Amino acid sequence: MKQLALYGLNGVVNTITGYVVFFALTQLIDYRLAIVVGYLVAMVVSYLLNSQFVFRSQGSVSRFVLVNLVLMASNVGITWCIVHVTGMAEELAQLIAIPIVFLVGFGVNKSYVFGNRDPLR
Numbered sequence: 001m002k003q004l005a006l007y008g009l010n011g012v013v014n015t016i017t018g019y020v021v022f023f024a025l026t027q028l029i030d031y032r033l034a035i036v037v038g039y040l041v042a043m044v045v046s047y048l049l050n051s052q053f054v055f056r057s058q059g060s061v062s063r064f065v066l067v068n069l070v071l072m073a074s075n076v077g078i079t080w081c082i083v084h085v086t087g088m089a090e091e092l093a094q095l096i097a098i099p100i101v102f103l104v105g106f107g108v109n110k111s112y113v114f115g116n117r118d119p120l121r
Helices: 002-025 031-054 061-086 090-113
Strands: none
Touching: 002 031, 002 090, 031 061, 031 090, 061 090
């Protein structure tokens, strides 16, 4: 439970970081590319916080990058679907995609990237 809370706090920092980059870039470039750039910036912050504070393990950088690239593609796909199916603004659609990707990301990072097998930690 503690890890999920720390992961959530890390997620807040990453989400704010990525969303600020995304929002600023949507004024200059296509929203899909803005998601990618924002996600990459947030990914660096995420790895550092996850390895130091959340899972307290260096984990596998290659697995972290792979997982986060898949999560990023999922984020873009979910956002694109919402925008094109509902006509919703990209900025709002992104706010719907974020919690979905967050929950999947926790499970995969905990079990696959950082390899912490202790369910009570």
